[in-house]
Amino acid sequence: MSDEERRDSLADQAAAWVPPWDRPRPPAPEATPDDREVPPDESATAPGPDQEDLGRNAPLQGPEPSKISPGPGAGARASSGSGAGARAGEWGGGGVGEVAPEPVAAAESDGARDVPPRQPAGRRRATAAPEPAPELSxxxxxxxxxxxxxxxxxxxxxxxxxxxxxxxxxxxxxxxxxxxxxxxxxxxxxxxxxxxxxxxxxxxxxxxxxxxxxxxDGQSVRLTQAALETLAVVAYKQPVTRSRISAIRGVNCDGVIRTLVTRGLVEECGTEQDSGAFLYRTTTLFLEKLGLNTVDELPPLAPFLPDDVEELADATR
Known part of the structure; x- marks a missing residue:
């Protein structure tokens, strides 16, 4: 075949080519009994109103440039050796209105679906609650x-x-x-x-x-008489200031208070609201040494007071 005859043949094919949206649709195949048992998903295959006008409203998307081989004249739009039917198959097969199903990834095989999904990094598995201790007899x-x-x-x-x-x-x-x-x-x-x-x-x-x-074993660790008297005043009058203790005993008790604080029998417990002087009280060690649970268990002072306590009180005034 000469070059002129080949050009005429390609020109005739190009002139006789019909766009896909103007071609008549082939009749749908009749459904078999197996197909009637499982109805297809109409929402995925049925063309919508926007899909029917796709050819008129959207630009035509042709195949990738690598699939079109250059050629002289009108035949440059088609691959060598392919006619109008092959060209239509490359651009959409059965028509523009049909939507092809999305391809399934090869990784989603039957074996891959059985693997549980990985948990997020921030989420941890809940640990079992500790078992209660067995009850002792x-x-x-x-x-x-x-x-x-x-x-x-x-x-x-x-x-x-x-x-x-x-x-x-x-x-x-x-x-x-x-x-x-x-x-x-x-x-x-x-x-x-x-x-x-x-x-x-x-x-x-x-x-x-x-x-x-x-x-x-012969070593004396007893408190002095002054320390015992001061400790008794703190125990029965707590919380009490040093000036109040000195007034009750009639002598200065600063050194004795420091000794009792050092031995852990007396401690500070705040300040007096009016004068700002430190308040003192007995400690837990004091109760432990005397074998008492609270200071309320201290013996009453009435049996140890002299009979003329009122006369002594009036004399001090």
Missing amino acids: DAELRGALEAILLVVDEPVSELVLAQVLEQPAERVGPMLDEIAAGYTAAGHGFELRRAAGGWRLYTRPEYATYVERFVL
């Missing part, structure tokens, strides 16, 4: 309490014992009372009693002479 609870009370160096409260043993406080209190009653009934040389808001083992008063002989 009465014998085990009694032994545990006795072991702790033997090593404490200050009175320990029922709440602290319950937390250490991981047992309810409702069991610890009655068990301590039972232990204290058992020691007293058995006649041991020690006893368990409340002191300074807690529980602690103490030697019995009837054996105090032997204990002092063993502990002191």
Whole structure:
């Protein structure tokens, strides 16, 4: 075939080419029984009003430039060896109105779908709650309490014992009372009693002479008479200022107060609102040394006062 005949053939093909939107649509194939059981998704395939006018309102998008081979004349728009039908297949197949389904990624295989999604970095798996401690029997609870009370160096409260043993406080209190009653009934040389808001083992008063002989061994650690008097004033008048203590005793007590503070029997507890002077009160160590639970258990002063206390008070005025 000569070059002129080839050009005429290409020109005829280009003149006879019909755009896809002007071509008649092929009839839809009849649905088989299997197709009727599972209806297709009409929302994904049915053309909408905007899709029907796509050819008139939107510019025609042709194939990529790499798929068009250059050629002379009108035949440059089509690939060599392809006619109008091949050109229409490249631009949309069955027509512009049809929407092709989105391709499925190759990574979404059956094996990949079985893998659980990765959790976000900020989210952590909830940890299981710790199991509660097993409840101790009465014998085990009694032994545990006795072991702790033997090593404490200050009175320990029922709440602290319950937390250490991981047992309810409702069991610890009655068990301590039972232990204290058992020691007293058995006649041991020690006893368990409340002191300074807690529980602690103490030697019995009837054996105090032997204990002092063993502990002191000739060394005197007793308080002086002035320290005892000052401590008594603080205990019964607390909170009280140094000037008030000096007025009651009739002498200056600054040095004695410093001694009692150093030994941990007296401590500061604020200032007086009117004068701004420091207030003093007894400490927990004071209650522990006397074996008292609160200052309310101090003995009354009335039996120790002289008979002419009113005459002495009038004389001092």
